[in-house]
Amino acid sequence: MELTTIWFSLIAVLWIGYFTLEGFDFGVGMLLPFLAKNDTERRVMYNTIGPVWDGNEVWVLVAGGATFAAFPEWYATLFSGFYLPLLLILVGLIVRGLAFEYRHKRDDARWKAWWDRALIYGSLVPAILWGVAFANIVHGVPIDADKEFTGNLFTLLNPFGLLGGLVTLGLFLTHGAMYTALKTTGDIRLRARELSVRLGLVTAVLAVVFLTWTQISTGSVSSAVAFVVAAAALVAGVAAARAGREGWAFVGTFVTIALAVAGLFLALFPDVMPSTTDAAYSLTTTSASATSYTLKVMTWVAVIFTPIVLAYQAWSYWVFRKRIGTHHIPGPEVGPGPAKKPASV
Amino acid sequence: MDVLDIARWQFGIITVYHFLFVPLTIGLTAVVAGFETAWLRNRNPDLLRLTKFFGKLMLINFAIGVVTGIVQEFQFGMNWSDYSRFVGDIFGAPLAVEGLLAFFLESTFLGLWIFGWDRLPRGLHAATMWLVHIGTLFSSWFILAANSWMQHPVGYRYNPGTGRAELTDFWAVMFNKVQLVTFPHVVAAAYMTAGAFVIGVGGYLYLRNRYAADRDLYRRAIRVGAVVTFVAGLAVAVTGDFQGKVMTEVQPMKMAAAEALYDTEDSCAPFSIFTVGTPDGKTEKFAVKVPCVLSFLATGSTGGRVEGINQLRDEYQQEYGTDPGTAYYYAGDYVPVIPVTYWSFRFMIGLGVFAAFGAALILYLTRRGRTPAARWLGWLAIGLPVVTVAASSFGWLFTEMGRQPWVVFGLMTTERGVSPGVSTFEAFTSVVVLTVLYAGLGVVELRLLSTYIKKGADPFEEPPEPTLRGRADEDAPLTVAY
Numbered sequence: 001m002e003l004t005t006i007w008f009s010l011i012a013v014l015w016i017g018y019f020t021l022e023g024f025d026f027g028v029g030m031l032l033p034f035l036a037k038n039d040t041e042r043r044v045m046y047n048t049i050g051p052v053w054d055g056n057e058v059w060v061l062v063a064g065g066a067t068f069a070a071f072p073e074w075y076a077t078l079f080s081g082f083y084l085p086l087l088l089i090l091v092g093l094i095v096r097g098l099a100f101e102y103r104h105k106r107d108d109a110r111w112k113a114w115w116d117r118a119l120i121y122g123s124l125v126p127a128i129l130w131g132v133a134f135a136n137i138v139h140g141v142p143i144d145a146d147k148e149f150t151g152n153l154f155t156l157l158n159p160f161g162l163l164g165g166l167v168t169l170g171l172f173l174t175h176g177a178m179y180t181a182l183k184t185t186g187d188i189r190l191r192a193r194e195l196s197v198r199l200g201l202v203t204a205v206l207a208v209v210f211l212t213w214t215q216i217s218t219g220s221v222s223s224a225v226a227f228v229v230a231a232a233a234l235v236a237g238v239a240a241a242r243a244g245r246e247g248w249a250f251v252g253t254f255v256t257i258a259l260a261v262a263g264l265f266l267a268l269f270p271d272v273m274p275s276t277t278d279a280a281y282s283l284t285t286t287s288a289s290a291t292s293y294t295l296k297v298m299t300w301v302a303v304i305f306t307p308i309v310l311a312y313q314a315w316s317y318w319v320f321r322k323r324i325g326t327h328h329i330p331g332p333e334v335g336p337g338p339a340k341k342p343a344s345v
Numbered sequence: 346m347d348v349l350d351i352a353r354w355q356f357g358i359i360t361v362y363h364f365l366f367v368p369l370t371i372g373l374t375a376v377v378a379g380f381e382t383a384w385l386r387n388r389n390p391d392l393l394r395l396t397k398f399f400g401k402l403m404l405i406n407f408a409i410g411v412v413t414g415i416v417q418e419f420q421f422g423m424n425w426s427d428y429s430r431f432v433g434d435i436f437g438a439p440l441a442v443e444g445l446l447a448f449f450l451e452s453t454f455l456g457l458w459i460f461g462w463d464r465l466p467r468g469l470h471a472a473t474m475w476l477v478h479i480g481t482l483f484s485s486w487f488i489l490a491a492n493s494w495m496q497h498p499v500g501y502r503y504n505p506g507t508g509r510a511e512l513t514d515f516w517a518v519m520f521n522k523v524q525l526v527t528f529p530h531v532v533a534a535a536y537m538t539a540g541a542f543v544i545g546v547g548g549y550l551y552l553r554n555r556y557a558a559d560r561d562l563y564r565r566a567i568r569v570g571a572v573v574t575f576v577a578g579l580a581v582a583v584t585g586d587f588q589g590k591v592m593t594e595v596q597p598m599k600m601a602a603a604e605a606l607y608d609t610e611d612s613c614a615p616f617s618i619f620t621v622g623t624p625d626g627k628t629e630k631f632a633v634k635v636p637c638v639l640s641f642l643a644t645g646s647t648g649g650r651v652e653g654i655n656q657l658r659d660e661y662q663q664e665y666g667t668d669p670g671t672a673y674y675y676a677g678d679y680v681p682v683i684p685v686t687y688w689s690f691r692f693m694i695g696l697g698v699f700a701a702f703g704a705a706l707i708l709y710l711t712r713r714g715r716t717p718a719a720r721w722l723g724w725l726a727i728g729l730p731v732v733t734v735a736a737s738s739f740g741w742l743f744t745e746m747g748r749q750p751w752v753v754f755g756l757m758t759t760e761r762g763v764s765p766g767v768s769t770f771e772a773f774t775s776v777v778v779l780t781v782l783y784a785g786l787g788v789v790e791l792r793l794l795s796t797y798i799k800k801g802a803d804p805f806e807e808p809p810e811p812t813l814r815g816r817a818d819e820d821a822p823l824t825v826a827y
Binding site: 043046047050051052054055057058060061062064065066067068069070071072073075076077078079080081083084086087090091093094095097098100101102103104105106146147148149150152290291293294297298301302305306309312313316319320322324327328329330331 | 404405407408409411412413414415416418419421422423424426427429430432433434435436437438440441442443444445446448449450452453454455456457459460461464465509511512513515764765766767768771774775778779782786789793796797813815819820821822823824826827
C-alpha cells in the first residue's frame with residue numbers, strides 16, 4: 001500500500017478514536033440538564049467522565065498534528081478555510097475543559113451553574129460543528145487553483161452540512177446516554193437508558209437519511225458496507241438498551257460512530273478535500289501529502305508508540321471501571337483550612 | 346490593520362498567555378511528584394500535606410495550560426496557512442509526535458493521579474505524577490525542536506518544484522544545535538518558576554499568624570522552593586550563556602539587536618545595563634556600560650569580535666537580497682525592532698538574576714533552623730513567582746522578536762506565512778474573542794489560586810491504601826470527586 005494511503009487511513013483512525021471517545025463525553029455534557037435532577041446527580045455525571053475526558057480530547061490534537069505532518073496542504077486549506085467554525089469549536093473546548101476542573105472549586109450555586117452552562121454549550125457547539133465540518137469536507141467546498149478555500153461561513157451552512165451536524169449531535173447524545181447508563185447506578189441509570197432509546201431512534205432516522213445521501217453523491221462499495229453496518233449497529237444498540245443490556249448498547253453506538261466515520265473517509269478517498277469549483281483543484285492524498293521521507297519517519301513513530309498509548313489509555317478505563325452513584329459523591333468540598341492547633345496553644 | 350498585523354498580534358497575545366502557565370506546570374509536576382515520593386520514603390505527614398496542597402494549585406494552573414494549548418496547534422493552520430504549507434513536511438512532524446508521546450501521557454496519567462488516590466497502590470500513584478512530568482518534558486522537547494528549526498533550519502532541502510521545504514534528516518531536526526541549548530534553558534527556567542512559586546506561596550502562609558501552627562510546614566516549602574530556584578537559576582544562567590554563543594553563530598543579527606550594537610566592535614565589546622536614547626532609538630544619550638561583557642556573552646572571550654547591525658544588514662542584504670528562488674522570500678531590512686529586543690533581553694537577564702539571588706538570600710536567612718519574620722522578606726517571597734514568570738515571557742519575546750523579519754530564519758519571512766484566504770473580519774473576530782475570553786479566564790484563575798492559597802494546606806489525613814483489585818469498601822464515597 002502507498003504510504004499516503006496508509007496515512008490517510010491512520011488519520012481516519014485518529015478521527016474515529018476522537019469521535020467514539022470524546023463523542024460520549026460531549027454527550028454526557030449535553031445531557032447534564034436532562035438526566036440530572038439535582039447537584040449530586042450532576043456531580044455523578046461529571047465524575048463518570050472526570051478521569052478520562054482529557055485523554056479523549058487528545059485524539060483531536062493528534063489528528064490535527066498528524067494532518068499537519070502527513071498532509072500539510074490539507075491542514076492548511078481546511079484550518080484556514082473553516083475558520084469561524086473552528087474558532088467556535090475552540091471556544092467550546094476551552095470553556096468545557098475548564099468546567100471539569102473549576103466547577104467544584106467553589107461551593108456556590110451561581111458559580112456551579114455558570115460552569116454547568118460552559119460544559120453544556122461547550123459540548124453542544126463542537127458536537128454540531130464537527131458534523132457540519134465533516135459533511136462539508138466529504139461533500140466538497142469551493143477551492144481555487146491555489147488550494148485556497150474561497151467560500152465563507154454560509155457556504156458551510158448548506159442543507160447537507162447542517163444535516164451532518166444534526167447527525168453528529170444525535171449520535172453523541174445517544175452515545176452519551178448509553179455511557180451514562182453504563183457508568184452509573186440508581187435513578188439516573190434508568191433515566192439514561194430510557195432516554196438513550198428515544199434518542200437512538202430519532203438519530204437512526206437522521207443518520208440513515210444522511211448516510212444514504214452521502215452514499216448516493218460520493219459513495220463507493222466499501223463505504224456502503226460501512227454505512228449499512230453502522231446503521232445496523234445503531235439499531236442493535238437501541239434494542240440492547242431496551243433489553244437492559246447496557247454494555248452491548250454502548251458497544252452498539254461505539255461501532256456506529258466508528259463505522260460512520262470510517263464510511264465518510266472511504267467515501268472521501270482518494271480526495272482529502274474535493275473542490276466544487278473544479279475537480280482539478282481537489283486536494284488528494286497524493287497532491288496534499290508530505291514527502292515520503294516524512295511519512296516514513298512518522299510511520300515508525302506511530303507503529304512504536306500507538307500500541308503503548310492504547311494500552312495505557314485502556315488501562316485507565318479499567319482502573320475507573322466501577323459504576324458511580326449518588327452515594328459515592330462526598331459532601332461539598334468545604335475547602336482546606338489551617339491545621340487544627342494543638343490544644344495547648 | 347491588515348490580516349498580517351492581526352495575526353501577529355494574536356500569535357503574540359495567545360502564545361505569551363499560554364506560556365504564563367506552561368513553565369509553572371512543568372516545574373510543579375516535578376515538585377508535587379517529589380513531595381509525594383519523599384512522603385512515601387519517610388512518611389512525614391507534612392510531605393503529604395504539601396503534595397496535596399501544591400497538587401491542587403498545580404491542577405488549577407494545568408487546566409488553563411491545557412485548554413489554551415489547543416489554540417496553539419489550530420492557529421498555525423488558521424492564521425498561518427502559507428507557513429503551514431511551506432514547513433508542514435518538517436514542522437508538522439514534531440507537533441504530531443508531541444501529541445502522541447506527550448499529550449496522551451500527560452492527560453491520561455493526570456486523570457489517574459487526580460482520581461487514583463483510592464484506586465492505585467501508593468507507589469503507583471506517585472509514579473503517575475512522574476509520568477505526567479515526563480510527558481511535560483517530552484512536550485517541551487518536541488515543541489522546542491520545532492521552534493529551534495525556525496531559528497536555525499537544518500535537515501531539510503528546498504524543493505523548487507513544490508515551493509516547499511522538505512525534511513531530509515529527522516535526527517538533525519531533533520538534535521539541532523539550537524535545540525540542544527534551548528531545551529535545557531527552557532526546562533531549567535520552568536523549574537526556577539515552580540521553585541519561586543513554592544517560595545511565594547510558602548512565604549505568604551509562613552508569615553500569616555493564622556497558620557502559626559504550620560510554620561514548620563511552610564518553612565520547609567520555602568527551603569525546598571529556594572533550593573530549586575537557586576540551582577535551576579544557575580542552570581538557566583549557564584545554558585543561557587551557551588545559547589548566546591550559538592545564537593551569535595547562527596543568528597548574529599539577533600545578538601547585535603540584543604545590545605542595539607549598530608557598529609561592529611572588533612574586540613572588547615561593552616554590554617550596557619541600560620541606555621537612554623533618542624525616541625527613534627538610533628542615537629544614545631546616556632548609557633551605563635560594562636566593558637568587554639558583550640564580547641564575552643557572544644563569543645566566550647573578552648576580546649571577541651561582535652558584528653554590528655549596520656554591517657550585518659549589508660551582509661544579509663548581500664546574502665538574501667537577490668531572489669534565491671523561493672516564492673516565500675521577501676527582501677526587507679533584516680533588522681528586528683531594536684527597542685523590543687534590547688529591553689526584553691535585559692529584563693530577561695535582570696529578572697532571572699534577581700530571582701536567583703533572592704532565592705539564595707532566602708536560603709541564607711533561613712539556614713540551620715533560623716526563622717526570620719521580617720515583612721520585606723514576605724514581599725520578596727511573594728514577588729519571586731511574578732519575577733520568574735515575567736523573565737520567561739521576556740525571554741520568548743526576545744527570541745521570537747529577534748528572529749524577525751523571518752518566520753523561518755533565512756527561508757521565509759513572517760509576512761509570507763500569513764493565510765491569504767482569511768478575511769480581516771475573521772482574523773479580527775478571532776483575536777477579540779480569544780483575548781476577551783483569555784482575560785476573563787485569567788481573572789477566574791487568579792482568584793481561584795488566591796482562594797486556595799489563602800486556605801493553606803489541608804490537615805493530614807491518612808490516604809486509603811488500595812490495591813489494583815479495588816477499594817476496601819466500594820460503596821464508600823470517593824476520596825476525590827469533581
